[in-house]
Amino acid sequence: MQEQDLDHSAAYRLLEPGHWSVFELPALQRVEKSYAKMLSIMVTVPIAALVLGLSVLLWRDGLHQLLWGVPAIVLLLCLAAVYLCRRHVAHLGYGVTELEIISQKGIWWQSRTALPYSRIQHVTLSQGPLERRFGLARIECFSAGSGTAEIEIAGLAEATAEALRSHLLGKAGAQDA
Amino acid sequence: MSPNQQQSTDNRPVLEMPEGQEPPHSDQWQQLSRWSVLSFTLSASKQLLMQGYAVVPIVYTGWKKGFDSPLMLLVISAVLLGIIINGLVQYFTFRFRALDNKLEVRRGLVFVRRDELPLDKIQNIRLDQPFYFKPLNLCTLVIETAGSSDSEVSIAAMSLERAQELKSHLLGEGRHAADAMQGATSVATSASTSASTSAAASDATSAQGLAEASAKASGASTKAQGASAKTSERRDDIQVIHRSARELVIFGLYHNNLIWLAVFAGSLLGQIPLHEIIERLGFEAASQWQSKGPLLLAMLSLALIAAGYLALSLLSVLFALLKYFPYALHLLHSTAQHRPQSEGSAKRQPTLERRGGIIAHQQDAAAMRRVQLVAFNQPPLARLIGRWTVFFHQVKGSEVERVAKLPMLVPALKESELAPLLAKLAALPGGDASLPSISTLNPIHKAWFYRKLIPLLVVAVAALIALSSLVSTSSLLSTSSLIGELVLTGALLASLGLWLRYRHYGYQHSNDLLWLRSGLLGHTLVRIPLGKVQHVRLHQSPWQRRHKLATLELGLASGVQRLPWVPLEHAKAIADHSLRLTRTDRRNWI
Numbered sequence: 011m012q013e014q015d016l017d018h019s020a021a022y023r024l025l026e027p028g029h030w031s032v033f034e035l036p037a038l039q040r041v042e043k044s045y046a047k048m049l050s051i052m053v054t055v056p057i058a059a060l061v062l063g064l065s066v067l068l069w070r071d072g073l074h075q076l077l078w079g080v081p082a083i084v085l086l087l088c089l090a091a092v093y094l095c096r097r098h099v100a101h102l103g104y105g106v107t108e109l110e111i112i113s114q115k116g117i118w119w120q121s122r123t124a125l126p127y128s129r130i131q132h133v134t135l136s137q138g139p140l141e142r143r144f145g146l147a148r149i150e151c152f153s154a155g156s157g158t159a160e161i162e163i164a165g166l167a168e169a170t171a172e173a174l175r176s177h178l179l180g181k182a183g184a185q186d187a
Numbered sequence: 188m189s190p191n192q193q194q195s196t197d198n199r200p201v202l203e204m205p206e207g208q209e210p211p212h213s214d215q216w217q218q219l220s221r222w223s224v225l226s227f228t229l230s231a232s233k234q235l236l237m238q239g240y241a242v243v244p245i246v247y248t249g250w251k252k253g254f255d256s257p258l259m260l261l262v263i264s265a266v267l268l269g270i271i272i273n274g275l276v277q278y279f280t281f282r283f284r285a286l287d288n289k290l291e292v293r294r295g296l297v298f299v300r301r302d303e304l305p306l307d308k309i310q311n312i313r314l315d316q317p318f319y320f321k322p323l324n325l326c327t328l329v330i331e332t333a334g335s336s337d338s339e340v341s342i343a344a345m346s347l348e349r350a351q352e353l354k355s356h357l358l359g360e361g362r363h364a365a366d367a368m369q370g371a372t373s374v375a376t377s378a379s380t381s382a383s384t385s386a387a388a389s390d391a392t393s394a395q396g397l398a399e400a401s402a403k404a405s406g407a408s409t410k411a412q413g414a415s416a417k418t419s420e421r422r423d424d425i426q427v428i429h430r431s432a433r434e435l436v437i438f439g440l441y442h443n444n445l446i447w448l449a450v451f452a453g454s455l456l457g458q459i460p461l462h463e464i465i466e467r468l469g470f471e472a473a474s475q476w477q478s479k480g481p482l483l484l485a486m487l488s489l490a491l492i493a494a495g496y497l498a499l500s501l502l503s504v505l506f507a508l509l510k511y512f513p514y515a516l517h518l519l520h521s522t523a524q525h526r527p528q529s530e531g532s533a534k535r536q537p538t539l540e541r542r543g544g545i546i547a548h549q550q551d552a553a554a555m556r557r558v559q560l561v562a563f564n565q566p567p568l569a570r571l572i573g574r575w576t577v578f579f580h581q582v583k584g585s586e587v588e589r590v591a592k593l594p595m596l597v598p599a600l601k602e603s604e605l606a607p608l609l610a611k612l613a614a615l616p617g618g619d620a621s622l623p624s625i626s627t628l629n630p631i632h633k634a635w636f637y638r639k640l641i642p643l644l645v646v647a648v649a650a651l652i653a654l655s656s657l658v659s660t661s662s663l664l665s666t667s668s669l670i671g672e673l674v675l676t677g678a679l680l681a682s683l684g685l686w687l688r689y690r691h692y693g694y695q696h697s698n699d700l701l702w703l704r705s706g707l708l709g710h711t712l713v714r715i716p717l718g719k720v721q722h723v724r725l726h727q728s729p730w731q732r733r734h735k736l737a738t739l740e741l742g743l744a745s746g747v748q749r750l751p752w753v754p755l756e757h758a759k760a761i762a763d764h765s766l767r768l769t770r771t772d773r774r775n776w777i
Binding site: 032110119121124128129154161 | 728759
């Protein structure tokens, strides 16, 4: 391969534009916006339930004057949660290049992962009940020796996820005898 | 597999093995030797004893009563009968066959289990010889594949020669030999085949100390020479390094950790009347000493700890000797002498083999190309005496020492022995490279230390302020001053630990290798072949982004290695280099 023939001795040299690595790719693919909606529901519903449960307790104990705060708290927490979910999803990204798959996440503490197709051991496509409702799916790519997925791409449209899965399976793994 | 296929394979005639007459591998199902019943029975009893030491007190009290209870006798005989029947069932149901590309094993009576091990997925092969097999010249072949920890197959009670042959076959050598029998045509293949068949034969020869080469093996080599006229390769068996008893004692002393105890002594401890001893020695003494003041008590407890440590060290030395003596690491490979044009296919896999063990003679073999990373480790004690342990890490979950989760290792190396050892192992993935000196390693960014120290100090100061404000309002002065001292000591120790960790980090990227050093009191220098990397990940906090720093994570099959707080350009260069090496490399890397 051409890339194998490159001079490897200049280990720390700067890369010319156009030879940028996967860590320089400016824009990755975004995941579906509806994933933010789904996440918001997943986060806000338990918060609201918790706060409402608390307010029932307050009501029972006769602390009625405190109850006025409940809607405000619910609103504030939920707004914050929805904002964070949207930011989180906006910072999710994935990239399918010719030879590897890339994922990126993190609002403040950002990380970008690259896994070459040649090192993929298996690929799973999964869908929870809520994801099914929103027509979303997630892809997980595993390599050897660890129980956790090296690459996880959540919030893909079903059709995209299915296409990506078959694409990855076609390219995955060691292919010698 | 469909039921029909299952049926058809099941109907094949089972090859009964007349002792010593059977072929090394054939596509017919083979049965184990009758002696395997012994090994099954004994291993089941051992497991029962290991896990059943909880019932020891019951048996003990039964013993005291003279075993007159008929129920007790009944239970014991039932258990014994069960173990023996289990052994017989395993013997009668166990079938295996070695095909050209896989090993198939079928076992079980009610729940039939069928394993297929593709040969190129085999991680390492171990030849165990428990003491009771020594006079019979038998051994057990243990085959491990990458993946879950129970993906292991043992073939019990094989004759040594057969085990050696099967081992060579499984390590990918016999495969080509089989091709030769069928009449391979291309030049390259026949070159490789002839070499490998003779390799298989001389592998059996090389097993001196275990057994003499059988007439059977030499027969195989003559057959091979008939199949293709000239052998162009020679099989080498080089002893890379050996360790004397003294060195193993040193290893036991400095590599004194609780793993040994947990593994080997767990069952022993359950049988020692620990409570009585403690009551008799400890508490009485403690109660006597307690009246004489806290200083003596402290000294006593220190002495107890020292005695405990000494006892652990002795155990550790004992186990190191039992496990490894006489330790020898061999490198098996063949060197191509002619035909450079067929080098690609004629080159055989260099294999590392560890031999030794007093109670159970053991042979561990691992193909060199499967070694993921090599770790040069020094626990704190070893640093004082200048000794190193070298670990060869393979894919996680397929460690050579399965119980202790220990990879293949070379114990108690002197500093001066490291470079020659590494030079002999030039076939390690990542290419030939000498050990870098620790002083030439690049340090990580100092902000790693400060950015962790500041929050720690803030928390400590806040805790102290909170305490002092508490003191002014409460009467518990002595308690809170004690807590204050504890907080201060803790903060001091944690800062020291942070500083030590910071000082120990170091890295060097040269060609296809990354050297990474880390540690707290001890330290480890890890040799990472970038071609073995699976995934690369760059982490950046907002502060790191502003200062063009990053934390690099390299995922290997043996685990994740992290290089924290290095210049972004370095992290990227290493990451990109790994990707360049791996993304077009379709060979099996684990």
